[in-house]
Amino acid sequence: MRNTLKVFEEISLELLKEEEVNPVAEYISSEDLLDEIDIKLETKGISDEDLKKSLKNLVLKSPKTATKAFFNQLFGGRNDKAVLGDLLAVMLNNSMYTYKAAGPQIGVEKVIIRKICDIIGWDESSNGTIAPGGSMTNFMALLMARDAHDNSVRYSGVSNKMTIYTSIESHYSIAKNAAFFGIGRDQVRYIETDDKGVLSVPHLLQAVEEDVKNGFRPIMINCTAGTTVLGAFDPILPLKRYVINTRCGFMLMAPIVVQFYGVRNINTL
Numbered sequence: 001m002r003n004t005l006k007v008f009e010e011i012s013l014e015l016l017k018e019e020e021v022n023p024v025a026e027y028i029s030s031e032d033l034l035d036e037i038d039i040k041l042e043t044k045g046i047s048d049e050d051l052k053k054s055l056k057n058l059v060l061k062s063p064k065t066a067t068k069a070f071f072n073q074l075f076g077g078r079n080d081k082a083v084l085g086d087l088l089a090v091m092l093n094n095s096m097y098t099y100k101a102a103g104p105q106i107g108v109e110k111v112i113i114r115k116i117c118d119i120i121g122w123d124e125s126s127n128g129t130i131a132p133g134g135s136m137t138n139f140m141a142l143l144m145a146r147d148a149h150d151n152s153v154r155y156s157g158v159s160n161k162m163t164i165y166t167s168i169e170s171h172y173s174i175a176k177n178a179a180f181f182g183i184g185r186d187q188v189r190y191i192e193t194d195d196k197g198v199l200s201v202p203h204l205l206q207a208v209e210e211d212v213k214n215g216f217r218p219i220m221i222n223c224t225a226g227t228t229v230l231g232a233f234d235p236i237l238p239l240k241r242y243v244i245n246t247r248c249g250f251m252l253m254a255p256i257v258v259q260f261y262g263v264r265n266i267n268t269l
């Protein structure tokens with residue numbers, strides 16, 4: 001293991017140096033990938049030296065998401081302490097499913113979640129979990145909205161026509177999750193936006209009304225704080241009263257920020 005850590009340090013230091021000199025990785029088209037980079041899985045093993053060479057090549061040719069030349073709303077350089085935490089988590093290799101396997105790591109998760117809830121402005125009864133990404137958190141929000149609407153569905157399955165509402169600019173994972181969840185992609189109602197990509201409240205209310213008239217059951221409204229292309233923020237406060245009146249779940253996808261006016265009014269983040 002000590003040798004492995006030395007290899008890790010050597011490759012990481014080379015990456016840091018390379019990021020300063022060449023902040024943008026050389027582009028490799030997906031058609032040429034397997035010819036340009038040796039990532040084949042052979043039956044015969046390779047030497048440690050060859051493995052190191054292949055790993056360096058792989059690392060140096062991967063997109064350099066931590067440099068200032070990588071423009072994307074979801075990346076913003078490296079945070080030293082966060083990297084350290086991630087590295088130690090890999091070394092520890094706990095699993096969070098039981099206290100037996102995770103021990104004090106459970107405490108770390110609880111403290112972080114409490115802090116996030118406090119920042120949002122949610123009270124002591126709020127809770128959460130650390131999920132592997134936006135698609136999964138959005139899926140969990142859908143499940144919670146479903147159960148809040150009708151708790152029997154988790155035993156008997158989906159048998160009524162549930163609908164969810166999101167803007168046309170929202171992330172594709174909303175539709176994907178509707179398919180996973182069993183209500184179906186066609187039950188996602190895409191609401192118009194203005195020229196800045198912000199969800200239109202009148203159009204939303206009209207769509208919900210129409211669905212209720214036709215026997216559908218609206219279970220969730222999704223707002224996005226930072227849409228993928230335009231970075232738009234949907235109107236949380238104007239929808240709050242409406243959501244309380246209809247008992248429709250109110251969820252926020254927030255890839256950019258968590259602390260801004262109105263966030264405490266939503267049910268899941």
Ligand SMILES: Cc1ncc(COP(=O)(O)O)c(C=O)c1O
Pocket residue numbers: 074132133134135136138170171173224226227228253254255
């Ligand atoms: C608004 C929004 N929702 C969901 C996601 C999905 O996140 P992940 O790729 O972590 O599952 C993204 C990622 O770009 C996003 O911008």
